[in-house]
Amino acid sequence: MADAITEITTLKCGTCLFDGVTVEPKHFCVNCQEYICPACAREHRRHKSLREHTILEGNEFPQDVTLFEEMEKLSYCPKHPNVEVDQHCPSHDVLFCSQCLQKDHGLCERVTNVACSLEEISATKKQRELINDLLTKSKAKQTELFKHLEEARINMNAVEIEINSFIQTLKDAVQNIEKTLNEKFTNLTQPFKHSDETLSNIVKKASFYEHMQAIRSRYGTAKQNVALNFTLSVLLKELESNDDSIDSVFSKQIQFLKSNNFEDLISELNQYDVVLRSKDERASDICSDEEDTYEDALDLLQTNKRDEATQVEQLMIANELGPKRPLRVWL
Ligand SMILES: [Zn+2]
Numbered sequence: 001m002a003d004a005i006t007e008i009t010t011l012k013c014g015t016c017l018f019d020g021v022t023v024e025p026k027h028f029c030v031n032c033q034e035y036i037c038p039a040c041a042r043e044h045r046r047h048k049s050l051r052e053h054t055i056l057e058g059n060e061f062p063q064d065v066t067l068f069e070e071m072e073k074l075s076y077c078p079k080h081p082n083v084e085v086d087q088h089c090p091s092h093d094v095l096f097c098s099q100c101l102q103k104d105h106g107l108c109e110r111v112t113n114v115a116c117s118l119e120e121i122s123a124t125k126k127q128r129e130l131i132n133d134l135l136t137k138s139k140a141k142q143t144e145l146f147k148h149l150e151e152a153r154i155n156m157n158a159v160e161i162e163i164n165s166f167i168q169t170l171k172d173a174v175q176n177i178e179k180t181l182n183e184k185f186t187n188l189t190q191p192f193k194h195s196d197e198t199l200s201n202i203v204k205k206a207s208f209y210e211h212m213q214a215i216r217s218r219y220g221t222a223k224q225n226v227a228l229n230f231t232l233s234v235l236l237k238e239l240e241s242n243d244d245s246i247d248s249v250f251s252k253q254i255q256f257l258k259s260n261n262f263e264d265l266i267s268e269l270n271q272y273d274v275v276l277r278s279k280d281e282r283a284s285d286i287c288s289d290e291e292d293t294y295e296d297a298l299d300l301l302q303t304n305k306r307d308e309a310t311q312v313e314q315l316m317i318a319n320e321l322g323p324k325r326p327l328r329v330w331l
């Protein structure tokens with residue numbers, strides 16, 4: 001309600017406003033593009049030069065004059081907003097003013113006075129028909145566009161799902177590789193850990209008997225001396241019996257073997273793509289194209305040197321992870 005009041009009171013009589021007085025208008029002069037109050041409307045009609053002006057009131061009184069303003073602009077030159085159009089150029093298909101005539105259309109053929117060409121246009125089709133035509137055609141195009149947009153949206157969702165499932169497959173494969181490598185690492189390092197435990201245990205015992213020897217030399221019996229010697233010689237034998245397995249650990253080194261074609265694998269992954277293709281292409285070459293890409297990928301993998309280090313590729317094949325096909329958006 002408050003808004004409606006504000007809106008009404010924002011309209012002011014243009015003529016009275018010129019004298020600094022705010023008066024609510026009840027009329028609108030189409031020719032002057034101005035709101036006027038009843039007193040000014042009466043005055044407007046009294047002037048001979050303004051007598052022909054169209055003054056709107058009552059039901060015809062417009063709250064918004066945008067359409068009138070735009071209608072007024074229609075008859076003015078797009079390049080010279082203060083000059084009315086009076087020429088039509090069929091080559092450029094524009095209406096323009098006499099100032100534009102020399103400058104822009106000096107060499108154009110069949111430039112005619114706007115009055116004549118307008119008669120021509122209205123003779124071919126009625127304005128109402130032109131508007132109907134325009135509305136029907138643009139709405140039909142819009143409907144078609146909506147259909148295509150909807151198709152594209154479904155298409156995009158499908159491609160997004162495909163991308164996500166591809167990424168998931170990749171992640172799963174990488175996780176498998178990680179698991180296998182870690183398991184192998186644990187197995188291979190087992191002897192190192194075992195030797196370390198054995199040696200630590202012997203060192204611990206040796207250090208314990210070192211302390212005991214100090215006590216025994218001062219307070220122990222001859223029998224205890226013999227027994228300690230025996231225990232120490234057993235411990236020494238234990239150490240010597242482990243020599244072979246400890247030596248074999250010393251002679252080895254753990255190493256992580258990477259694929260020789262690791263860089264190729266990365267660049268192969270970079271060949272995945274999302275592309276726009278015409279619908280005709282989809283029907284004709286989708287199958288053969290996909291097979292080619294897959295075969296190329298297999299070729300690449302099969303030419304890799306088969307040694308322990310190729311387990312990355314083998315796992316990729318096991319997980320059907322080869323670059324099977326590019327991801328596509330159909331539009
Ligand atoms: Zn007034």
Ligand SMILES: [Zn+2]
Binds near residue numbers: 044
């Ligand atoms: Zn007027």
Ligand SMILES: [Zn+2]
Binds near residue numbers: 077078080083098100
């Ligand atoms: Zn102009």
Ligand SMILES: [Zn+2]
Binds near residue numbers: 089090091092105
């Ligand atoms: Zn022209």
